[in-house]
Amino acid sequence: MTPLQDIELTEYSSKTFEINEIEYAIAETLWRNYDKEVTVDFPTPKTGNKWKLTAKGWVGHIPVTPDFHLSLLPKVPLGNLFRMLEYAYKLKSFCFLPGLVNCESLEEFYNNLAHVLAQRILDRCRKGFYRAYLPKTGNLAYVRGRLDMRQTIQKPWEVKLKCHYEEHTADIAENQILAWTLFIILRSGLCKERVLPKLRQAYHTLQGLVTLKPFKPEDCLGRNYHRLNEDYQPLHALCRFFLENTGPSHEKGDRTMLPFLIDMAKLYEVFVAEWLKENLPSHLFLKFQERINISDRISFKTDIVLYENSTESPRYILDTKYKTPTSPASDDVAQVIAYAVSKECQEVILVYPTSLKHPLDRLIGNIRVRSLTFSLNGNLEDAGKNFLKEFFS
Numbered sequence: 343m344t345p346l347q348d349i350e351l352t353e354y355s356s357k358t359f360e361i362n363e364i365e366y367a368i369a370e371t372l373w374r375n376y377d378k379e380v381t382v383d384f385p386t387p388k389t390g391n392k393w394k395l396t397a398k399g400w401v402g403h404i405p406v407t408p409d410f411h412l413s414l415l416p417k418v419p420l421g422n423l424f425r426m427l428e429y430a431y432k433l434k435s436f437c438f439l440p441g442l443v444n445c446e447s448l449e450e451f452y453n454n455l456a457h458v459l460a461q462r463i464l465d466r467c468r469k470g471f472y473r474a475y476l477p478k479t480g481n482l483a484y485v486r487g488r489l490d491m492r493q494t495i496q497k498p499w500e501v502k503l504k505c506h507y508e509e510h511t512a513d514i515a516e517n518q519i520l521a522w523t524l525f526i527i528l529r530s531g532l533c534k535e536r537v538l539p540k541l542r543q544a545y546h547t548l549q550g551l552v553t554l555k556p557f558k559p560e561d562c563l564g565r566n567y568h569r570l571n572e573d574y575q576p577l578h579a580l581c582r583f584f585l586e587n588t589g590p591s592h593e594k595g596d597r598t599m600l601p602f603l604i605d606m607a608k609l610y611e612v613f614v615a616e617w618l619k620e621n622l623p624s625h626l627f628l629k630f631q632e633r634i635n636i637s638d639r640i641s642f643k644t645d646i647v648l649y650e651n652s653t654e655s656p657r658y659i660l661d662t663k664y665k666t667p668t669s670p671a672s673d674d675v676a677q678v679i680a681y682a683v684s685k686e687c688q689e690v691i692l693v694y695p696t697s698l699k700h701p702l703d704r705l706i707g708n709i710r711v712r713s714l715t716f717s718l719n720g721n722l723e724d725a726g727k728n729f730l731k732e733f734f735s
Contacts, residue, residue, distance in 0.1 A: 347410045351380070351397035353417040353606065354666075359393040361385050368410050369393060376404055379414065379603060399664055402587065402603035403449060405531055413448075416606065418695075418718040424451060425722050427604075429620075430612040431583045433576070449532055452602055456527050457537045459580045460544040463520055467547050471517050472571040475508040512551045515561070516574050521548040522557045523581040526588050531599030559586035607664035614662050614693060614716055615646050617726050625651050626658075634684045644681050656687040658733075662716075663692055669700035670713050682709045691733070 351357060372395075373382040383394035397414050401423070404412040416423045427433065466472075479490075481500075487507025494503060524545040527533065533541060562582035567575045589601045615630045622628060626648045634642040646660040659681050663674060670692050678690040692702070692713045702713040714732050717725040 348413055349395070349411070350413045350415055351395060352415045353397050353399060353401060355417075356394055356396040358389065359395070361391060361393065364393045365410075368406055372404075372406050372412070376406075376412075376601070379404065380412065399606045400603050401448060401606060402601065403452075403532060404601045404603070405599040408599070414603070415448075420446070420448070420451075422718050422722055423448075423604075426609055426613040426718070427583065429616040430609055432579050432616070433583070448602070452530075452532050453534050453537045455580065455583070456533055457540055459527075459577070459584070460524065460537075460540040462577055462580075463524070463544040464540070464547065466573065466577070467544075471512045471548075471551060472514070472574065473510050473512045474514050474516075475510055476514065477506070478509050479504065479506050481505075513553055515557075516565070516571060516578075517548060517552045518555050519557050519562060519578060519581050521545065521552050521554055523584050524548065525554060526600065527584055529600055530588055530602060532602055557581075557585065607662075610664040610695060610718075611645050611662040614660070617716075617722075618646065618648075621726060621730065622648070627651055634681065636684060642681055642684060644685075647685065647687070656685045657689065659685060659687050659690045661690070661692055663694050666694070666696050667698065669698055670702045675702070675706075675711060678711065679706060679709060693729075 349357070349359075369382055369384065372380060373384075379398055379400040381394075381396040381398065383389050383396070385391045385393055395412075401414045401416040404414070406412060418426075481502040482505050483502055485503055486505045488505065490504035490506060493500070524541060528538075528541055528545060559582045562578040562585065565575075565578060587602060587604050589603050612630075615628065619628050629647045629649065630645070632644050632647050634644060636642070644659055645662050647656050648658040648660070649655065650657050659678060661674070661678050661681070663670075674692055678692060682688065682690045688708055689710045690712075692711075693716050694713060695716065695718045697715045697717070698713055702711060704711055714729060716729040719725075
């Protein structure tokens with residue numbers, strides 16, 4: 343057997359490899375299918391005739407082939423990455439993250455989280471899966487529900503009767519989302535032998551009850567919960583995590599391993615928004631990813647807009663930037679000024695994960711433009727408090 347080659351790269355860092363250390367076909371696959379996550383420089387005189395791989399703003403695991411894997415590590419401490427995920431995916435209600443944040447790798451974290459999901463699904467199975475009445479139409483040997491009189495009169499020779507009725511079934515979206523997520527996790531190839539039996543047990547429990555249908559991460563949001571299915575809400579939050587961060591494979595087939603990738607820029611944006619929702623002063627409320635329409639063809643989507651409760655007028659516009667420049671880029675400043683003008687807002691803030699060497703705090707016309715730091719190093723709660731302190735200064 344060919345030994346597994348697992349290369350580790352940290353965000354925004356590069357590594358070089360001798361020309362015989364990486365097969366050309368593997369590098370080409372990585373370049374063609376994962377260029378958004380990793381920059382591949384082919385051997386040239388410029389690279390000293392070596393391969394050069396540079397990680398971008400993603401963390402996770404890419405199984406390029408069964409024998410060649412790429413692990414993309416975060417530049418932030420793993421514990422803080424897990425706490426960011428806790429906020430972003432609203433996982434606090436599980437009360438299990440204190441144990442998970444001690445994981446030594448993303449792969450271990452993925453395994454533990456998958457185990458939690460499988461165990462919670464089995465717990466729900468013991469109580470009974472949520473069921474609902476769904477409308478159905480069928481040709482039956484007996485009358486059930488409402489008889490289709492038109493067809494009965496038109497085709498009196500038909501032995502079976504066309505009926506419209508409702509069926510009490512577990513084959514509904516609430517349970518189908520769970521089954522599809524377990525299917526994706528089992529296909530990922532990331533789970534260890536200690537976790538697989540529990541995952542398979544949960545999947546086979548659902549397999550006999552529901553139709554396997556594909557779902558998107560957004561299907562886990564905005565669902566209607568009530569006293570009969572309220573425990574599905576955190577389960578769907580976990581499902582959203584797996585569906586959003588387990589990418590489609592570059593090959594087809596149920597046996598192909600899937601990459602597990604987290605877009606750190608997106609995670610930072612959602613984390614800052616969710617942290618602020620919990621910690622804003624009472625006179626402000628927040629809207630996330632609000633669309634601003636300039637014309638039929640031109641629109642903006644803001645990261646975060648803070649409104650005054652009393653007047654419902656925009657008070658601050660925040661734009662998160664998951665990068666570490668020495669000073670704000672001209673394009674970023676122009677972008678937030680455009681947001682401010684379109685919303686008639688007089689203060690905009692660029693939010694960075696590290697302190698800038700040349701921070702910005704200027705009046706441009708009547709719009710105040712600032713750069714602030716919501717640090718991802720150290721304690722995140724303390725970082726958030728420091729951010730708010732500077733924010734209102």
